[in-house]
Amino acid sequence: MYLLELAMNLTHVFGLHAVHSVLQNNPKSVTKLLLSDARGDKRLAEIEALANQCHIAIERSSAKELQKIAGEARHQGAIALCRAREVMSEPQLLSYVMGLENPLLLVLDGVTDPHNLGAILRTADAAGVDAVIVPRAGSAGLSPVVRKVASGAAETMAFCPVANLARTLGELKDLGVWLYGASDAADSQYTEVDYRGPVALLLGAEGSGLRRLTQQACDGLISIPMAGSVSSLNVSVAAGVCLFEVVRQRG
Numbered sequence: 001m002y003l004l005e006l007a008m009n010l011t012h013v014f015g016l017h018a019v020h021s022v023l024q025n026n027p028k029s030v031t032k033l034l035l036s037d038a039r040g041d042k043r044l045a046e047i048e049a050l051a052n053q054c055h056i057a058i059e060r061s062s063a064k065e066l067q068k069i070a071g072e073a074r075h076q077g078a079i080a081l082c083r084a085r086e087v088m089s090e091p092q093l094l095s096y097v098m099g100l101e102n103p104l105l106l107v108l109d110g111v112t113d114p115h116n117l118g119a120i121l122r123t124a125d126a127a128g129v130d131a132v133i134v135p136r137a138g139s140a141g142l143s144p145v146v147r148k149v150a151s152g153a154a155e156t157m158a159f160c161p162v163a164n165l166a167r168t169l170g171e172l173k174d175l176g177v178w179l180y181g182a183s184d185a186a187d188s189q190y191t192e193v194d195y196r197g198p199v200a201l202l203l204g205a206e207g208s209g210l211r212r213l214t215q216q217a218c219d220g221l222i223s224i225p226m227a228g229s230v231s232s233l234n235v236s237v238a239a240g241v242c243l244f245e246v247v248r249q250r251g
Contacts (some may be wrong), residue, residue, distance in 0.1 A: 002108050012079050013147045013155070014070045016043050019078040021152020023047065027054040029082045029155065034059050036066060037085030073145055087142070088160040090168060093131060096158065098173055100130055103198045104246060105177065107133045109165065109214045110205035111235055114140045118149025119204075119236035125153035127243035133168065133200075136161040154239055169217040172200055179218045181210050182238055186221035196245040203235050203242075 010031060013022050020043075022030060033051045037043055037060040051058055066075045088096065097103050106129045111117050117140040123134055140146060147154040158198065162168040169179060180193055181202035202218060204210035216220065224233060224241055233241070 001176075004207070009146070010081055010083055012069065012071060012081050012144055014066075014075040014079040014144060015148040015151075016047065016076045016078050017151045018148045019080045022080055022082060022088055022155045023050045023054060023056070023074055025152055026082075026155045027056065030054070030056050030080045031083060032057045032059060032081040034061050034066060034069070034079040034119070036063055036083065037061060038063065038077065039182075041077060047078055049173070057166075070144075073148060082155075088131065088158050090160065090162050091157075092170075093133065093162075094171055094175065096131065097136060097172065097177065097198075100198075102196075102250075103130050103177060103200075103242075104128060104195075104250075105131050105133060105172070105200035106239065107179075107200050107202040107214075108139065108235075109202060109210050110135060110138050110208070111203070112138065112140050113206055114143050114145040115149050116140075116206065116236045118146040118151075118154070119154040120239045121146070121150040121157050121159075123236065123240045125150075125157050127247050129157070129202055129243065131158035131160055133160045133162060133165075135165040138164050166213045166217055167187070167216065169200075169202075169214070171196045173219075175219070180220050180222050181215055181218040182223065183215060183221040183243060184223060184232065185209055185215075186223035188220060188222050190222040190224050190242050193220060195249050199246065201239075201242050201246070206235055215235065 030209050106124050177198045177200050
């Protein structure tokens with residue numbers, strides 16, 4: 001039965017925090033809750049109570065059975081079976097941006113590590129990002145690992161994979177969005193740019209950074225000063241540093 005359900009455009013969210021978050025923020029997406037048959041865990045009891053409030057079916061399973069579903073990841077005794085969240089199409093993205101008063105967008109140019117993407121989605125949600133944009137090819141998608149690391153942000157954040165990133169960036173510029181890309185070759189530090197208007201921040205892949213065409217589409221390049229021996233930050237950390245500078249400037 002479980003495999004049949006997964007074939008019906010369903011996915012799973014696992015881990016105590018992620019499951020609790022999806023039950024709070026998007027309970028209508030949850031079709032079933034799989035909980036450990038071990039009793040006495042206060043956090044599992046809270047999740048069970050929340051599921052009962054939302055009239056969501058609960059199925060008890062052994063830790064071994066839950067681990068088969070979660071694979072190598074830690075399920076912590078809780079897995080939510082959810083309707084797969086639809087990603088945003090490019091036309092939907094442009095229409096959405098047109099309706100925003102002062103959009104803040106995040107563009108990830110080839111971030112392939114699901115742990116990094118999950119952490120970035122969580123940070124983006126906290127910073128009030130309106131949408132995260134990625135190239136459809138060569139980027140991590142909304143996998144169960146991403147959903148767990150994102151701790152619920154994957155269920156609420158607008159996520160848009162696009163076929164041609166350079167074209168999408170041009171269309172965003174036509175809508176009045178300023179593009180600032182993080183690069184070691186930047187002339188300006190990330191604190192020296194005015195982010196108070198419509199802005200998209202662009203971050204590149206782990207190691208290689210922004211691709212050449214992506215850099216050429218930017219209105220400006222920004223860098224984070226490094227005082228130690230390492231030459232760059234992890235992309236999820238860099239996203240947090242830059243996004244919360246935008247938050248600071250916007251008050």
